[in-house]
Amino acid sequence: MTRIRKIGRSGLLMWPVLLCSTGALPLWSAIGDAQQPDHTHQLGLKVKCMCGGCNDSAGGCYHVGGAFSGPCGTALGMLKKIDERIAQGNSDDLIVQSFVQEYGQAVLTETPHSGFGRVAWWIPALALIGGFALVLSVISRWRKPLAPEPALARAGHGAPISSELLDRARAQAARDTED
């Protein structure tokens, strides 16, 4: 009986494995198939399409509502420039910088780690550090023992516990174990 129950239990615990495996399995085949986007497209993802009508990168422009659901004229022009500069032998950084010179930092899809752009990266980090500090201070404050209640103090000295106090303790215990 014990053995059957054990098999049942381990069988049940296999359920998550099976469930997640169903999802994970296709990825094994996907690994072999993965295609790297070409160099131009990769660099196109680093600069924003400057048509003003969309919020996409030049490499990922799909221009919602446009006649063509793909790179718009502006994005195609930017991709063409990237192509030309790659052909000239420019480095990736130089190509991206040439767009920054032309359009300013607004052309970058990735928030820069320099200048005022650093602030964007600092905010979540500061929030996390500050939050941790806050949680730790809350924990340390909550862990300071509160003064014992008079009735409880009396109970500790051998006096009988009132039914009211016992009810409160039971209610608290029930709440503690409910969810």
Added chain:
Amino acid sequence: MDVFGSFALILAFICAVYAFGGGIAAIITRHPLLVKSTRQAGIATCCLIFIATFSLEYLFFSDNFSAAYVVAHSNRALATFYKVAALWAGQEGSLLFWSFLLSIYVFSVLIAYRNKNGELMPYVGVILAGVQIFFLTLNNFVASPFKALAVPGANGAMDLVARADGNGLTPLLQYPEMVIHPPNLYSGYTGFTIPFAFALAALLARYPGEKWIHLTRKWTMIAWCFQTAGILLGAHWAYAVLGWGGYWGWDPVENASLLPWLTGTAFLHSVMMQEKRGMMKVWNVWLVFSTFILCILGTFLTRSGVVSSVHAFAQSSIGSWFVGFLIVIFGVCLVAYLKNRDYLKSENQLDAIVSRESSFLFNNLILLVSCIAVLSGTLFPVLSEAVSGSKINVGAPFFNKVNIPIGLFLLFLTGVGPLLAWRKTSVESLKRNFAWPLMIGLLAGAVIFALGYREIYSLICFSLCFFVTATIVMEFYRGAKVIRMRSSASYLTSAIELTMRNTRRYGGYIVHMGMVLIFIGLAGAAFNQNVQKEMQPGSSMQLGKYKLVLQSFDSKPEANYTGLRLNVEVFVNDKPLMMLYPERRIFETNGETGTMVAIYSTLREDLYVVYAGQSPDTKLPVIHAYLNPLVKWIWFGGVIVVFGTLVALLPNRRAVLVLSGAKQPTPEPLVHGMTPSVTYREGHD
């Protein structure tokens, strides 16, 4: 009917002002008749808003093209189905729709609690009326949807005219999800007004105990459920309509919907600390305040034109109204808190660091950090332009870098939190609860790694999904085992019985399971592939195991648009699998185009085929095909999340213990001969 609607809105505004002013007087004087009359004014406000909304819908259904809003967002050929959706297609109508949904909540609250909570309800009524006044001000004086269509006349005055037909609905909205996504999302936004009103009312009235939390728990869960469904439906709409192969682009409007969801989720967890232990009272009150403020902020972002987005309404001056309202709300919350903060003192202390309480603290911390990251990233372009003079973009790379680790830690806590006991968790308990799930998670990670899988975040994500799933299954298994021992029912029946006995707890686990499935789907995005090609009939393209052959393309005129359709046959291993029909629609009334993506969706992957358009050079059709693994799991997970929330909303079934075959222990007298009424609980904690 437009005059009728306008009149109803004006009357609603007057009633709301009375409900607000009279309500304050009722709180001061405590006159029962005044309390009753202001409550009835609140109900009348709601009814009048219902009338105004139905009037606008009537204008759409009757093709009344003398109303400017109807001309702008409808036309005769528009399908009836979409005439409903036209209500929220523009700024004015969507604001009325907001008032309408808010009124449903307000009406329900005022009716449900009309003879209950006499001390609290006058405050609640005043706060709700205050929020309604703001939106009715916009509906009446800033963005009225009932403006008549007028053109400048010969003498310079405006002449009222009626058009023969309207401009039609924007193609992006002519999709079934657009009929259900905005109502869900707006129901989420507006629904958070109710917990906000109760929290503020409890603070102002110094309402004793945690009753306000019990009163608002269901309302919060309903709002959260709508918000979740709204976000996921929006993601599905973006996936199926926008044609870029993805479902979430960290667009400012998408982010705006996520912000209150994050704080609302934090509240739903931390509220248990207050219920069980009388802790985190200040935190909970500010979480509710923040959630409501973020709902209004999200609306401001969508409508003001402050941030650019494909989802945003046209740029308008309405933003200043929202800024003013946000300042007022924040001011009222701050003053209420400062005046009554002594009422929010914690009643208990933390017994141990390794406890359920701590896990909730970290859960809240992580959700809040995520919220701050998304908010700061969304507003950073505006901030950078104001401070440095040049706009700095914050796009998907930033949000992904920041939020993926946060999301994974949250997933970890999803597994850990429920297994920790309240007050203190012993080492033995940790071992007992975590041994199996940890082993399964680590084993899964090792196997995935051994198979050559090196995408680190996805690897961690899959391992955590296994771990969390194992913890949830174990929780159900342990509880069901106890019931099964007593009733001899099957495990499934026992698990259902267990769930029905504590719907909140086990409904919560179902929600967690849904989140795991969503994370599985999200992890698949690391392996997306796509290919774009100009094609002539008979030519083919290969994507993964699929071979796509363009058979033909044709054009078919429909009532409201002309559809340009490609007939694409899909082969797998040279065997025909199916036909796909990606389409572009050209709408004659406004010349706009829309995409209808063809998707072959399986649990394993989505084959997503877009007719991108005609090549400008060769005039040949261009097909953009994507292979997106595991996307279906996201939608499936969303359904599970909603189901779990609905389960958690059900009342608990009273446990009936069947004790045959099990000997009930006789409780020992504990104190001086008293026999306590011991309740035997089932399940684990």
